[in-house]
Amino acid sequence: MEPHAPPSNGRGLFYVKELVTLDTERQMTRQMTGAKMVVQALKDQGVDTVFGYPGGAVLPIYDEIFQQNDIRHILVRHEQGAVHAAEGYARSTGKVGVALVTSGPGATNAVTGLTDALLDSIPILVITGQVPTFMIGSDAFQEADTVGITRPCTKHNWLAKDTATLAETLHQAFHVASSGRPGPVLVDIPKDVQFASAGYTPPEKTNNTNYQPQMSGDIESINELVEALESAERPVFYTGGGVINSGPKASKLLRELVEATGIPITSTLMGLGAYPASGKHWLGMLGMHGLYEANMAMHDCDLMINIGARFDDRITGLIDAFSPGSKKAHIDIDPSSINKVIKTDIPIVGDVASVLDDILKVWKARGRNINREAIANWTGQINEWRKVDCLKFTQQGKTIKPQYALKRLEELTKSHDRYITTEVGQHQMWAAQYLNFEDPNRWMTSGGLGTMGYGFPASIGVQMAHPESLVINVAGEASWLMNMQEMGTAVQFRLPVKQFILNNERLGMVRQWQELLHGERYSHSWSEALPDFVKLAEAFGAKGILCSDPADLDDAIMEMINHDGPVIFDCLVEKHENCFPMIPSGKPHNEMLLGEASTQGAIEAGGAVLV
Amino acid sequence: MAALKIKKGSTKHSAYNLRPNFSDVQESHTLAVVVDNEPGVLARVIGLFSGRGYNIESLTVAEIDHTGHHSRITVVTKGTPQVIEQIKAQLGRIVPVHEVHDLTVEGAAVERELALLKVAGAGDKRVEALRLADIFRANVVDSTLESFVFEITGTSEKIDAFADLMRPLGLVEVARTGVAALSRGSE
Numbered sequence: 169m170e171p172h173a174p175p176s177n178g179r180g181l182f183y184v185k186e187l188v189t190l191d192t193e194r195q196m197t198r199q200m201t202g203a204k205m206v207v208q209a210l211k212d213q214g215v216d217t218v219f220g221y222p223g224g225a226v227l228p229i230y231d232e233i234f235q236q237n238d239i240r241h242i243l244v245r246h247e248q249g250a251v252h253a254a255e256g257y258a259r260s261t262g263k264v265g266v267a268l269v270t271s272g273p274g275a276t277n278a279v280t281g282l283t284d285a286l287l288d289s290i291p292i293l294v295i296t297g298q299v300p301t302f303m304i305g306s307d308a309f310q311e312a313d314t315v316g317i318t319r320p321c322t323k324h325n326w327l328a329k330d331t332a333t334l335a336e337t338l339h340q341a342f343h344v345a346s347s348g349r350p351g352p353v354l355v356d357i358p359k360d361v362q363f364a365s366a367g368y369t370p371p372e373k374t375n376n377t378n379y380q381p382q383m384s385g386d387i388e389s390i391n392e393l394v395e396a397l398e399s400a401e402r403p404v405f406y407t408g409g410g411v412i413n414s415g416p417k418a419s420k421l422l423r424e425l426v427e428a429t430g431i432p433i434t435s436t437l438m439g440l441g442a443y444p445a446s447g448k449h450w451l452g453m454l455g456m457h458g459l460y461e462a463n464m465a466m467h468d469c470d471l472m473i474n475i476g477a478r479f480d481d482r483i484t485g486l487i488d489a490f491s492p493g494s495k496k497a498h499i500d501i502d503p504s505s506i507n508k509v510i511k512t513d514i515p516i517v518g519d520v521a522s523v524l525d526d527i528l529k530v531w532k533a534r535g536r537n538i539n540r541e542a543i544a545n546w547t548g549q550i551n552e553w554r555k556v557d558c559l560k561f562t563q564q565g566k567t568i569k570p571q572y573a574l575k576r577l578e579e580l581t582k583s584h585d586r587y588i589t590t591e592v593g594q595h596q597m598w599a600a601q602y603l604n605f606e607d608p609n610r611w612m613t614s615g616g617l618g619t620m621g622y623g624f625p626a627s628i629g630v631q632m633a634h635p636e637s638l639v640i641n642v643a644g645e646a647s648w649l650m651n652m653q654e655m656g657t658a659v660q661f662r663l664p665v666k667q668f669i670l671n672n673e674r675l676g677m678v679r680q681w682q683e684l685l686h687g688e689r690y691s692h693s694w695s696e697a698l699p700d701f702v703k704l705a706e707a708f709g710a711k712g713i714l715c716s717d718p719a720d721l722d723d724a725i726m727e728m729i730n731h732d733g734p735v736i737f738d739c740l741v742e743k744h745e746n747c748f749p750m751i752p753s754g755k756p757h758n759e760m761l762l763g764e765a766s767t768q769g770a771i772e773a774g775g776a777v778l779v
Numbered sequence: 780m781a782a783l784k785i786k787k788g789s790t791k792h793s794a795y796n797l798r799p800n801f802s803d804v805q806e807s808h809t810l811a812v813v814v815d816n817e818p819g820v821l822a823r824v825i826g827l828f829s830g831r832g833y834n835i836e837s838l839t840v841a842e843i844d845h846t847g848h849h850s851r852i853t854v855v856t857k858g859t860p861q862v863i864e865q866i867k868a869q870l871g872r873i874v875p876v877h878e879v880h881d882l883t884v885e886g887a888a889v890e891r892e893l894a895l896l897k898v899a900g901a902g903d904k905r906v907e908a909l910r911l912a913d914i915f916r917a918n919v920v921d922s923t924l925e926s927f928v929f930e931i932t933g934t935s936e937k938i939d940a941f942a943d944l945m946r947p948l949g950l951v952e953v954a955r956t957g958v959a960a961l962s963r964g965s966e
Contacts, residue, residue: 315819320830324874327818344874378815379874504868507861 197367202331203228205368209338211238212371215266217632219250223270225297228362245653247274249625251281254292256629259612260587264345265292271299272310282352283321287616289413291350293341300360301329314356323351331366339374348381349502350413385518393497393514394530400471401542403431409438410476412608414520419608421524429538432550434462436477438615441605455483456751457597460558461550466491467757474498476520479509489756499523558749558762559601568718570670570741574602580725584638587630591623591647594676594747599642621650627665628657645671646695655708658734666728667736672743680746701738716740753778807857808883809960815875816842816850823873824852833866839957855958887963893956894938899926900949908948915941
């Protein structure tokens with residue numbers, strides 16, 4: 169009998185309803201192989217793109233991918249690239265990014281990306297193949313203890329030993345990755361589990377009660393914070409990636425709160441874009457290479473409101489001298505972030521959007537009070553600090569300053585629908601300083617782990633999610649080479665990612681530290697035997713642009729933007745430029761180095777042991 | 780110091796109570812952690828302690844609810860109040876962890892440990908060992924003409940004291956279970 173043929177039981181009108189019920193039940197217990205379940209679960213979770221690399225232990229899943237058209241698979245050239253691409257996809261969309269890799273080396277190559285996503289709280293799911301269950305523990309070909317290896321670098325992971333529970337596990341994995349403080353999850357699926365058949369559990373039948381993080385903040389603490397806000401004389405908002413992870417609503421509420429109160433706002437590297445760089449109250453990024461006015465405001469404030477940031481050591485500098493006179497409020501969805509590094513006076517555990525909503529409601533209900541006079545004085549003081557103009561530089565001669573290159577890039581691309589990724593090092597800090605971000609999810613960078621090689625694959629993930637947008641990876645030549653194999657991916661899938669390489673033939677940040685604290689002994693911090701990047705691009709079938717003269721820069725950047733396809737832009741820049749401002753290790757916020765003249769003996773022995 | 784009692788999904792007991800004094804005094808705390816009894820859960824807990832540099836003084840684990848597949852891990856750990864609070868918060872982050880109780884600060888608790896001690900000897904020493912075992916209410920669970928195996932339960936301190944007394948009397952081997960603990964009272 170046809171599955172949808174009406175039953176001939178003569179029960180008249182009722183049969184329609186019965187048919188629907190039967191059909192739903194059939195759906196719920198639909199029998200399928202584990203491999204098909206993977207594809208079905210991804211579809212049911214709204215996944216449209218998977219980044220991956222096939223191998224023996226995931227062949228059944230690849231066979232299912234071959235036989236459908238709903239999910240697009242992007243073949244990367246190295247598993248690390250797959251995970252970073254999934255991260256870029258996740259960061260630019262707010263959705264869970266998915267990577268699919270094989271057992272053994274496939275899984276171990278994914279470890280860096282997982283750790284990167286863990287430190288930056290990025291929701292990704294990595295599906296790994298595993299040797300069949302009956303061979304686990306026998307040192308089989310391409311066997312690795314994947315759940316053991318990835319236990320400390322995932323938010324949670326699972327070894328799916330039974331096809332009957334595989335679908336539920338996958339749905340739970342999506343739930344865990346995306347709720348609470350987001351993070352990477354991994355599901356390891358042995359090959360026999362992929363081949364075996366069982367009933368499919370749909371998302372709505374999945375039990376997620378075990379993991380339900382607290383979303384709304386305690387109202388008493390919120391009242392306490394609003395009271396502190398009303399009387400504060402020198403308040404500052406210190407925001408982080410948590411605002412972006414909370415979703416667009418959090419950024420919207422943050423903007424509303426800042427505009428309504430007139431309180432100045434700074435952000436960590438991870439939080440750029442939550443408040444627009446063009447905003448009146450924007451101080452710029454804070455931290456080790458943050459702006460002078462931002463760090464001074466943090467040091468001298470009397471009320472610090474941390475929203476979704478975690479007092480990272482790049483932010484605090486010397487902890488004992490960190491913002492000594494301030495009352496500190498901390499809004500974070502993860503209770504373990506509170507009091508981990510800095511003692512908090514007003515802790516609020518909850519989702520940023522929910523807490524900000526409550527803060528605004530309470531503040532409005534209490535009469536929108538704010539100490540306007542004191543804040544006007546405070547703003548005056550901040551404007552004095554702004555006059556230091558800590559990002560100033562002089563472009564002269566025939567060599568391009570990296571700052572100048574980014575300033576021109578900003579000028580020529582700011583009107584575009586633009587996404588920026590970066591690698592790690594000096595160029596990353598300059599990009600954070602000189603590029604302006606008006607919206608969340610537009611800035612993808614490896615903050616916590618500092619993964620060189622992150623930016624290029626991430627740009628591929630971003631471009632997949634936003635095919636019509638301008639996606640630029642601001643890179644250093646050394647970082648970029650770490651995952652340059654992904655040129656093959658970019659060309660194969662016609663992803664017009666722009667690789668804007670600030671080429672100083674140095675590991676610039678390493679060189680800077682060696683200059684400042686290792687007696688200018690530049691141990692292994694230069695790039696020799698670099699490829700000809702133009703020829704390299706051409707060898708992959710892409711476009712290469714070389715620019716070394718400041719006079720040609722604008723035209724070259726325009727050529728890059730206008731080319732419909734991947735571009736490697738080799739921008740030869742000043743080789744010995746240092747990144748300022750800089751808070752040296754072991755120093756407080758108000759002892760920044762602002763330029764070359766201030767670097768002599770700046771880092772003492774105590775600071776030299778810090779990273 | 781207020782205790783951090785983390786129960787997943789609960790809004791009543793949370794980090795709002797978390798106002799540790801940042802003192803440098805090392806405190807020993809007994810934590811009871813209720814977890815899903817799934818493969819690798821113990822590794823997650825132990826990995827947390829080793830990965831973040833916390834101490835484990837004693838650890839016991841067994842399934843306590845066979846139908847719900849829940850296990851109870853009792854950990855005795857040492858650290859400053861800030862570190863203890865951080866350990867509890869970090870334990871609470873582990874997905875299969877349901878509850879974290881700090882029995883040291885959540886009111887009175889009973890703590891017990893079981894130990895088996897093999898004591899070999901003859902003559903007066905053998906008699907003395909048996910007499911001391913009687914004082915400590917230790918049971919003889921195995922005996923030969925040259926040895927006893929004693930079973931003793933009590934606090935860790937009591938077992939330490941008993942082991943110290945047995946050492947000059949021919950203590951050969953000790954096996955201890957680690958601490959199991961429950962809060963006193965009806966809840």
